[in-house]
Amino acid sequence: MMRRITGWxxxxxxxxxxxxxxxxxxxxxxxxxxxxxxxLMHAFWxxxxxxxxxxxxxxxxxxxxxxLSNPVYFTIAARTIGIAALVTITxxxxxxxxAYYMARIASPRKRALLLVxxxxxxxxxxxxxIYAWRTILQTNGLLGWAISPFGLExxxxxxxxxxxxxxxxLWLPYMIxxxxxxxxxxxxxxxxxxxxxxxxxxxxxRRVIFPQLIPALAAGSIFTFxxxxxxxxxxxxxxxxxFIGNVIYDNSALGSFPVAAAFSFxxxxxxxxxxxxxxxxGAFESL
Amino acid sequence: MVESPLVRAALRIFTGAVMVFIYLPLVILAxxxxxxxPLGGWPPSGFTxxxxxxxxxxxxxRDALTNSLIVATISTVLALIxxxxxxxxxxxxxxxxxxxxxxxxxxxxxxxxxxxxxSLQSSFKLFGIDLGLHTIVIAHATFCVVVAYNNVVARLRRxxxxxxxxxxxxxxxxxxxxxxxxxxGMRTALLSGGLLAFALSFxxxxxxxxxxxxxxxxxxxxxxxxxxxSYQLPVVNVVALLLVLVSVVPVWIAQRIGGGxxxxxxx
Numbered sequence: 001m002m003r004r005i006t007g008w009x010x011x012x013x014x015x016x017x018x019x020x021x022x023x024x025x026x027x028x029x030x031x032x033x034x035x036x037x038x039x040l041m042h043a044f045w046x047x048x049x050x051x052x053x054x055x056x057x058x059x060x061x062x063x064x065x066x067x068l069s070n071p072v073y074f075t076i077a078a079r080t081i082g083i084a085a086l087v088t089i090t091x092x093x094x095x096x097x098x099a100y101y102m103a104r105i106a107s108p109r110k111r112a113l114l115l116v117x118x119x120x121x122x123x124x125x126x127x128x129x130i131y132a133w134r135t136i137l138q139t140n141g142l143l144g145w146a147i148s149p150f151g152l153e154x155x156x157x158x159x160x161x162x163x164x165x166x167x168x169x170l171w172l173p174y175m176i177x178x179x180x181x182x183x184x185x186x187x188x189x190x191x192x193x194x195x196x197x198x199x200x201x202x203x204x205x206r207r208v209i210f211p212q213l214i215p216a217l218a219a220g221s222i223f224t225f226x227x228x229x230x231x232x233x234x235x236x237x238x239x240x241x242x243f244i245g246n247v248i249y250d251n252s253a254l255g256s257f258p259v260a261a262a263f264s265f266x267x268x269x270x271x272x273x274x275x276x277x278x279x280x281x282g283a284f285e286s287l
Numbered sequence: 288m289v290e291s292p293l294v295r296a297a298l299r300i301f302t303g304a305v306m307v308f309i310y311l312p313l314v315i316l317a318x319x320x321x322x323x324x325p326l327g328g329w330p331p332s333g334f335t336x337x338x339x340x341x342x343x344x345x346x347x348x349r350d351a352l353t354n355s356l357i358v359a360t361i362s363t364v365l366a367l368i369x370x371x372x373x374x375x376x377x378x379x380x381x382x383x384x385x386x387x388x389x390x391x392x393x394x395x396x397x398x399x400x401x402x403x404x405x406s407l408q409s410s411f412k413l414f415g416i417d418l419g420l421h422t423i424v425i426a427h428a429t430f431c432v433v434v435a436y437n438n439v440v441a442r443l444r445r446x447x448x449x450x451x452x453x454x455x456x457x458x459x460x461x462x463x464x465x466x467x468x469x470x471x472g473m474r475t476a477l478l479s480g481g482l483l484a485f486a487l488s489f490x491x492x493x494x495x496x497x498x499x500x501x502x503x504x505x506x507x508x509x510x511x512x513x514x515x516x517s518y519q520l521p522v523v524n525v526v527a528l529l530l531v532l533v534s535v536v537p538v539w540i541a542q543r544i545g546g547g548x549x550x551x552x553x554x
Binding site for chain 1: 290291294295298299301302305306308309310311312313315316319327328329330368369370372373375376380382388391392394395397398399400401402403404405406407408409410412413425428429432436460461462463486490491492493496497507510511514515523527528530531534535538539542
């Protein structure tokens, strides 16, 4: 029986392909794309003003009107995108020297060690890392203790700068790894040529190395930006300034589901735009 | 390019400082798990193992741990099956629309987790599916497919085709070739992909909060609700340490057997 089946598949490679793809493609299209589509429809559905329940296929633009009429939503969107951009820039500024040291200065042994050291924390529980920062940042935490001799106080858990710090901490490895890989790809001869032509260290970096790193930086920034823009746990646990994700999460549970759905358009559209720009910069070849 | 000694020293010091920055919070966390004082201030006051006993005795933590293990196991199996099928199709066949499909498989990690979470929740609600462990499994399997797929594809790309062709020339049908040649070739990739998917699922909270009903808590969801309720609980420190170990150890093993193919993607 098995022989007959496989024999038939042998003669029909198209059928083999279809059989292989049916499961995974079906899952992703139905579960994921289907859900995305249903979410987008929710944004255009009304809700019962009394019970708060969504009324499917009752089309309205109420949710969008509610968002556009209240400037708070605009502030939150701008704040989230701003912090995500700041996190991305900070991560790049930290990643460049670290990746440079790893790729060009460290001994091979040290380089391997550093690679593991940078990769490992990516997997150490996300929530736990945020929790660790909470213990450090709270008023009587490690930071407050360390700066108390100077008459300063710990920042507490309300500052928006905390979100910037913790998000940078969380996503930094995503930036270091592609930048490191990008630096590894630059041939030594190119740098020697620059030096022979009189390019001093800084000039070589700015004119030769940096332009070649742009795809790698763009690739890393996809992660730092996308992960920051969709985060709602960090702003909830270390500060009291809400992000886009908080509005979506809060509204999905208690408030208005159509508003949550409509506000989801913001991260989706921003990310699609970002991915298009990143692709032009060659990010997808560096992933 | 030859960097001046000054630049080299500065880069070394900077890198060292960044490594301290990366690991300091994890060290602090481990210290707190053994802190005698139930209040979370710094410095810790004395050493105790009491919180470990208390955590082990807590039914809420045990239930959450069981849930996490069930969810991670089923999602990993599903992700491995779907990811391997997809990898075989993409790596061994050429067809129209291939690029679009490979983009599709990466989409669940390219878009922010909050979008994935609320999307799934909206369709569960629309179709009247009660939230519970099964909905968490569906959510986790969806983004774990990518991890399995990436690992298997990377391996298939490196596996030479000639043994498969030889097998076919010697009269083996495609099933036999797969079972005797291709599958053994990608065994370690399946193992490391599976471990990574397990770690990812065990640790996930952003999507999970949308897919978890009130009764079905995974360990990270339990930690999150504890953090929202109180300032700091000594038992949470112990669970936090456990979470770090359970997510890091499989990855460490995967890295040893996978030989640097580890790709994580978002979240």
